[in-house]
Amino acid sequence: MGKAARLFNGTAEQTLYGRVTPTAEQREVLQTQWNALADHLKEQLAAWGYPISTWLQGSYKYGTLIKPVHKGEEYDVDVGVYFEWNPGDVDISPTPAQLRHWVQRELVEYRQSNPDVERVEEPPKERCSRVTYQRQFHIDTPTYHLNRGTDERRLACLSGKWENSDPKALYKWFKNAIGSDNREQLRRLVRYLKGWAAVAFEEAPASRPSSILLTVLTTEAFSEMWGARLLGIADDDALVAVIESMYVRMHKDRRVRNPVDRDEDLNRISDEAWDAFLTRLTVLRDAAQMSSDAEDEAGAALAWAGAFSFLMPLPETDELEVVEHLSGRALMQIPEIQVQVFDSERKSLLATHMNEVPAVGRNQALTFTIVNRQVIPDFAAIEWTVRNDGTEADYLGDLGHASGGIGMFSVDERTAYVGKHYMDCIIRCNGSVFSARRIPVFISADVRALAKPVQRNWTRLRTRRGRRR
Ligand SMILES: [Mg+2]
Known part of the structure; x- marks a missing residue:
């Protein structure tokens, strides 16, 4: 039981939980920004004469926020903005479109004074405005009418309707x-x-x-x-x-x-x-x-x-041999993989390695090639998966990618982020894994500073093929 528990949330070098969960530092950046934005909105919107409050909602509130996992994706933070009035006490009350207009205007204003803000989405979405920041995140501001007497909330939609929506009630349900x-x-x-x-x-x-x-x-x-x-x-x-x-x-x-x-x-x-x-x-x-x-x-x-895919960490090993259940014999030999390092234009070959890249600079081109092709069974799927790690890849939210296919003996990559990454080559036949090789790639800001790599022993892990159902 719990065979992969160590790789989910245990002591492994990398865990699935660690790969998808923002670090304390990342959470702090987000928190500082949404606090500042909430303060600005509360102060400025009060001029319309209604008590204003804000309430963090969504994944951040639930404690289920995940990192962006592909390049170009962003953290998503939701801060609700509440205009409070009791419908019985006022002759005329603002329309949903009015509230949305007021909030959008303050956000545009906020952008002028905050260099961290990249843009305010225009036109706003039906259910919220969106402020996008330089550092890989955006804040959505759904806007509500709050009737404190009845503790009721309704969402102001851009198209002019009120939508019954109570994020607080759902959050309470989740917590309890x-x-x-x-x-x-x-x-x-x-x-x-x-x-x-x-x-x-x-x-x-x-x-x-x-x-x-x-x-x-x-x-x-x-x-x-x-x-x-x-x-x-x-x-x-x-x-x-x-x-x-x-x-x-x-x-x-x-x-x-x-x-x-x-x-x-x-x-x-x-x-x-x-x-x-x-x-x-x-x-x-x-x-x-x-x-x-x-x-x-x-x-x-x-x-x-x-x-x-690339979010799931694999055990810390170089070679993974799959053995037949009864005989204990390996299903196939491990692929041997040559890695050629080229300059960024792929004009000159800088180095050739086998089964690992002990040191390489940023922005160089790599070609991974299986050299013992004869060990690969016909029609086997060859999967190449990049698993990025380290704060640079994390910062940009680029945790990896995968490609593959039948007869794909070679794949091209580029080095981008400092850190220890893996290229994993997995051979599958009819959906089941026959063997795998993990190629560690050490990317450094300054390759010359690294000591010459020493000869090391390859670690091999054996796994028994699962029993057929
Ligand atoms: Mg959102």
Whole structure:
């Protein structure tokens, strides 16, 4: 049980949790900025004569925020802006469009005085305005009318309607759904699934489940697992169970009622996009099943990587040999990979390495080539996955990418971020892993400063092929 738990949230060099969760420093940058923006809005908007308050909502509030995982993506922070009045006390009250206009105007004003702000989205979205910052994040400002007497909130839409929407009630539900002993684990489970949604729907963005949809599905599935929670369950095992529950539920009935407003369906994926969602959920469920059937950590990690791609860390090893269940014989030899280092224009060859790149500068071109092609079975899929690590890659939210195909014996890359990264080459036949090689790539700001690499021994991990069902 919990075969991949060390790689999910344990002592491994890299963990899935660590890869998707913002660091304390990253959270602090966000917090400073939303505090400053909230203060500005409260002060300036008070001029309209209504008490103004703000309330952090969304992933940050829930403790389920994840890092941007692809280059160009941003952290998403939501700060609600509340105009307070009691409808019985006033003759005329502002319209939704008016509130939205006031807030948008203050944001544009704010941009003039804050060099960290890159732009204010124009025109604003139907349900919020958006301020985009230089440092890889944006803040959304949904705007509400608050009636303190009845404790009711409604969202001001740009098109002029009020929408019944109470982020506070849903947050309360989330906080009370699970006892405090298990709340952190629930938050981790939500983060894993948000990481999955970030990588699995790159080609099908209309089918991507929203954060709130995943949060409610995970919470409802986890709250039914009271026995497992009581006894304690490893993150990967809990995730298998949550995915199974989601899979069954979504195939049966796609509606996901808002737990605090039964009339609202939180599933906003359109009919046209629904099949592509189910297909990807099936891939995730298959990965979960295969990880359960795996014999060891490496087998489980490789299974999970089928759904989490470059986000899922692999065990710390150079070579991974898959052995037949009964005989203990290796299914195939490990691929030997030559790495050529070129200058940025690919004009001159600077160095050639085997199976690792002990030192390389930034902005150089690399070519990885399998040299013992004869060991690769016909029609095997050759997967090349880059797993970036280190603060530079993290800062830009570029955690990796993957490519591959039958007969793809070679792949080109570029070096960008200082740190230790991996190129992982995985050979799959009919969906099951036959062997893998991990090629560490050490990228340095100043290559000359590095000592000459010493000859080292390669570490080899053996994994038993999972029993066929
Ligand atoms: Mg948002």
